[in-house]
Amino acid sequence: MDFAFWSVLVGVLLIFLALSGTVLSRLPLSTAMLYLALGLVMSPLGLNWLAPDLRENKVLLERLTETVVLVSLFTAGLKLSVSLRDRRWLLPLRLALTSMVLTVVAIAAVGTVLLGLPLGAAVLLGAILAPTDPVLASDVQVHRPGDRDKLRFALTGEGGLNDGTAFPFVMLGLGLLGLHEIGPWGWRWLAVDVLWAVAAGLAAGALLGAAVGRLVLFLRRKHKEAVGLDDFLALGLIALSYGVAVLLHGYGFLAVFAAGVALRQVEQAESRDPAVQQAVEQASADPDFTAAEAAAVDPRHAPAFMAHAVLGFNQQVERIGELAIVITIGALLWAVEWDSAAWWFVPVLLLVVRPAATWLGLLGSHSSARQRRLVAWFGIRGIGSLYYLMYAINHGLPDRLAAQLTALTLSVVVTSIFVHGISVTPLMRAYERAMGRRAASRPPVE
Secondary structure, eight states, X not given: OOHHHHHHHHHHHHHHHHHHHHHHHHSXXXXXXXXXXXXXHHSTTTTOSOOOOTTTTHHHHHHHHHHHHHHHHHHHHHHOOSOTTSGGGHHHHHIIIIIHHHHHHHHHHHHHHTSOOOHHHHHHHHHHHSSOOTTTTGGGSOOSTTOOOHHHHHHHHHHHHHHHHTHHHHHHHHHHTTSSOOOGGGHHIIXXXXXXXXXXXXXXXXXXXXXXXXXXXXXXXXXXXXXSOHHHXXXXXXXXXXXXXXXXXXXXXXXXXXHHHHHHHHHHTTOOOHHHHHHHHHHHTOTTSHHHHHHHHOTTTHHHHHHHHHHHHHHHHHHHHHHHHHHHHHHHGGGSOGGGOOTTHHHIIIIIIHHHHXXXXXXXXXXXXXXXXXXXXXXXXXXXXXXXXXXXXXXXXXXXXXXXXXHHHHHHHHHHHHHHHHHHHHHHHHHHHHHHXXXXXXXXXX
């Protein structure tokens, strides 16, 4: 296929999605389902236009999935406008720590006892499949800065945090397989891969996000400089926080998420008035850009305008990345050794392990039974799991184990894309109607 053919194909696809976006949002399906189906049609299982092989493209796939996840993690951090002192943060922290650890342990137990995996491979499988996906879960995440809904906040924060907190267990699994140094009795793993790497990642991202945000606001307010090119600001902060964290032997995923949160906190510290947000949105829609330029340097509007512009750009990049990666997943399915998959494992993970870990993690929390049920169901697996799989393969995972873990991972990811894609629209609409009725039934505040 020559370049002109692919240009036509990509152009038709993008224009179709642009024209049908509002229609698709009302249907019980997600765009990821369409991308996956398109990848299947283009693969050797269909028209044979694309025939990527996981083994031959393993380094490229790791970098592509890592890049998309990084953009999504920064976007997730920017969406969380709640103060760090707010009790809502306890929900994603419980999910990303307690529930995720329980999920890793449960999957590792199933892997050793029922799948016959070595302990290291079983722990690795748990680490690959425990984190929820920040890319494919956008339909259940916070939609706007003023959104304080506990369900959406919990799922957004969980997706942002646990793609980083899963990394220590990836390293533990590789260590138990002899592919990473964990030290006698795991002391090095605990000291370096857990304590230091987590702290360094969070600290680097938080400091850089706050510093860059304050620098930009200072230049705009005091000197009317550094206006425009917010897309460069977004990409630059992602790259800077990731690179610094990795150079410090910390987790880049946590750093990028923390940078997004810190940048939003800088904005929230100075522009809590809803009228400011509304004014910034109106200015951003100005076709002549004069109102936008004025808002960018206005002392009152500058923080909100900066966060709004960066978030808007990131969401566009995230959509393009999702399209590319999910089509690639669909095109890869022809090369998977499905004999290595155990399809009973998928419902065990989605219907038993995830709900049990969620309920245990949220015991005693200030969330309703409905919210806990929906959090338990929307444990969406996707691009983050594929990244961890490719990371393990590129760090020497034996071919036999690589084939088995690939089949298990992709069976979960493909199933999650379809079952969560079908259910997200009706379930979230029912939830929002119920929350609307609950809000309407409250007595007015005098």
